[in-house]
Amino acid sequence: MRGANAALGTAGLAxxxxxxxxxxxxxxxxxxxFPPTSRIADALGQEATDGAFxxxxxxxxxxxxxxxxxxxVGGVVVGLVLSVVPYLRDxxxxxxxxxxxxxxxxxxxxxxxLYGTELRSVLLLVVYASFWQVLVQxxxxxxxxxxxxxxxxxxxxxxxxARTRHVLWPTALPYVMTGVRLAxxxxxxxAVTAELVIGAPGLGARIAVAQSSQAVPDLYALxxxxxxxxxxxxxxxxxxxxxxxxxxxxxxxxVAV
Amino acid sequence: MRRLLAGLAVGTFLVAASACGSSxxxxxxxxxxxxxxxxxxxxxxxPIVDVAPLYLGQKKGFYxxxxxxxxxxxxxxxxxxxxxxxxxxxxxxxxNMTSLMIARSQxxxxxxxxxxxxxxxxxxxxxxxxxxKKGSALTSAKDLEGKKVAVNTLKNINETAVRESVRKAGGDxxxxxxxxxxxxxxxxxxxxxxxxxxxVVEPALATVRSQGGTEIASSLVDxxxxxxxxxxxxxxxxxxxxxxxxxxxxxxxxxxxxxxDAHPDEVRSIVTSYxxxxxxxxxxxxxxxxxxxxxxxxxxxxxxxxxxxxLFKSAPDLDELLP
Numbered sequence: 001m002r003g004a005n006a007a008l009g010t011a012g013l014a015x016x017x018x019x020x021x022x023x024x025x026x027x028x029x030x031x032x033x034f035p036p037t038s039r040i041a042d043a044l045g046q047e048a049t050d051g052a053f054x055x056x057x058x059x060x061x062x063x064x065x066x067x068x069x070x071x072x073v074g075g076v077v078v079g080l081v082l083s084v085v086p087y088l089r090d091x092x093x094x095x096x097x098x099x100x101x102x103x104x105x106x107x108x109x110x111x112x113x114l115y116g117t118e119l120r121s122v123l124l125l126v127v128y129a130s131f132w133q134v135l136v137q138x139x140x141x142x143x144x145x146x147x148x149x150x151x152x153x154x155x156x157x158x159x160x161x162a163r164t165r166h167v168l169w170p171t172a173l174p175y176v177m178t179g180v181r182l183a184x185x186x187x188x189x190x191a192v193t194a195e196l197v198i199g200a201p202g203l204g205a206r207i208a209v210a211q212s213s214q215a216v217p218d219l220y221a222l223x224x225x226x227x228x229x230x231x232x233x234x235x236x237x238x239x240x241x242x243x244x245x246x247x248x249x250x251x252x253x254x255v256a257v
Numbered sequence: 258m259r260r261l262l263a264g265l266a267v268g269t270f271l272v273a274a275s276a277c278g279s280s281x282x283x284x285x286x287x288x289x290x291x292x293x294x295x296x297x298x299x300x301x302x303x304p305i306v307d308v309a310p311l312y313l314g315q316k317k318g319f320y321x322x323x324x325x326x327x328x329x330x331x332x333x334x335x336x337x338x339x340x341x342x343x344x345x346x347x348x349x350x351x352x353n354m355t356s357l358m359i360a361r362s363q364x365x366x367x368x369x370x371x372x373x374x375x376x377x378x379x380x381x382x383x384x385x386x387x388x389x390k391k392g393s394a395l396t397s398a399k400d401l402e403g404k405k406v407a408v409n410t411l412k413n414i415n416e417t418a419v420r421e422s423v424r425k426a427g428g429d430x431x432x433x434x435x436x437x438x439x440x441x442x443x444x445x446x447x448x449x450x451x452x453x454x455x456x457v458v459e460p461a462l463a464t465v466r467s468q469g470g471t472e473i474a475s476s477l478v479d480x481x482x483x484x485x486x487x488x489x490x491x492x493x494x495x496x497x498x499x500x501x502x503x504x505x506x507x508x509x510x511x512x513x514x515x516x517x518d519a520h521p522d523e524v525r526s527i528v529t530s531y532x533x534x535x536x537x538x539x540x541x542x543x544x545x546x547x548x549x550x551x552x553x554x555x556x557x558x559x560x561x562x563x564x565x566x567x568l569f570k571s572a573p574d575l576d577e578l579l580p
Contacts, residue, residue: 032468033445109340116346117301117330199332209304209331211441214464215533 075134314513
């Protein structure tokens with residue numbers, strides 16, 4: 001079954017690439033704006049031989065990784081603290097609902113003023129966008145704790161730390177992992193956007209240069225790179241999720257009994 | 258949109274500046290980082306042909322021999338450059354004259370220090386032009402009445418220039434419908450018929466030409482003879498605190514501009530180091546002029562037109578703005 005799926009997936013991609021090659025050559029779309037697949041692949045090959053490309057890739061990944069780590073750590077810590085202290089949760093709920101919908105890109109002017117085109121500008125946007133993904137999942141996850149399990153743990157005399165460790169955290173973890181997966185994707189989007197708009201070094205800035213240089217195949221090649229990056233990040237996040245939750249079904253099964 | 262961001266940015270800055278003074282690292286970055294007698298200054302630029310003299314001057318050692326090292330920071334458009342310079346993230350920046358005058362008229366403390374780039378002054382042979390698609394019925398700027406014309410930023414230098422071309426051709430600029438579009442998107446929009454004309458600059462101009470598009474007016478030439486299009490600037494605060502660095506930057510830039518003007522081949526080759534303009538396009542690009550000194554008369558003409566079009570709240574004082 002898995003093999004068949006993989007074969008179908010590959011075939012689909014091959015058809016897509018072939019269409020990309022044929023359509024511009026037949027004149028269905030303008031070659032100047034939609035270069036054939038082979039020319040994009042060519043441009044991609046040239047990028048790969050350019051040291052500046054790898055530096056840009058490194059810059060983007062650095063912004064992504066640092067931002068994601070900060071957002072995940074911040075989201076989990078703040079989420080747990082808010083959940084555990086009921087007053088705090090009530091006091092912050094409306095503030096969170098107010099701040100959360102602010103699109104991260106709206107903070108671009110602020111980022112420019114504070115940090116110019118440095119990495120810190122990228123981090124500001126990435127952390128702001130990804131933090132909420134994690135925080136909200138943590139809040140939902142904690143709310144999902146089975147009250148019977150919680151009461152049982154209490155009556156067995158487990159302290160706050162032990163209950164967090166053995167009851168709350170295992171329940172919340174699947175939510176947290178979902179949050180991390182979403183945050184990983186959002187972080188990449190924001191990192192590239194920040195580079196593209198602000199001009200902070202990275203793949204986004206390189207796309208901007210290709211764009212203003214009228215270097216269309218290079219532009220597409222770089223877009224393909226960001227796409228591949230997104231794919232890898234998603235695959236990685238799923239792998240991490242599977243590992244972290246390998247125990248999940250069995251544990252929840254026992255709790256439910 | 259970009260104007261909105263820029264406005265928001267400048268506004269935010271003014272609030273921030275009055276509320277809490279300058280941020281912690283503006284104190285240290287004021288002088289740039291010095292090591293071994295060399296001062297490193299950050300320059301906010303747009304990665305286009307216009308700034309080639311800086312790269313060339315750096316390579317030729319014009320800055321080095323004056324104890325300066327340029328750290329070029331590329332930004333997407335002027336929206337990030339003016340606030341970046343004013344907040345001390347960059348010591349110098351590159352911006353078009355209209356943007357600088359608008360900033361000055363809104364009391365944003367910018368000070369032009371060195372010439373940036375100028376029009377070639379030759380109609381039909383400039384680096385910017387109003388272009389129309391191949392076979393278009395529009396043949397002069399007067400025909401633009403009632404038509405959709407793309408400029409990269411509304412209410413800025415290129416809109417002023419197009420208006421002046423229309424006026425000079427005997428048309429009424431208030432009847433032109435301006436739309437905002439990035440230079441690099443103009444050739445496709447023109448070709449696809451989404452706009453009737455576009456005010457493009459290189460390298461998009463070369464792309465339009467390669468598609469058979471034609472020029473109907475050289476707008477930058479229409480504004481004034483040898484128009485000073487853009488300049489390098491700093492913040493008044495930085496200028497007052499570091500007159501020596503500013504002076505060295507001025508001298509080195511003047512030398513670089515003169516060198517670039519005299520060596521177009523070297524310009525074309527250095528452009529490939531910081532842009533991705535394809536070689537075939539680059540060969541056809543019309544280079545701008547790089548006079549060492551700004552042309553005050555042309556800036557006054559630009560200011561007058563800007564005032565006429567209502568770009569400024571109050572007319573900027575050129576004595577305060579210009580070096």
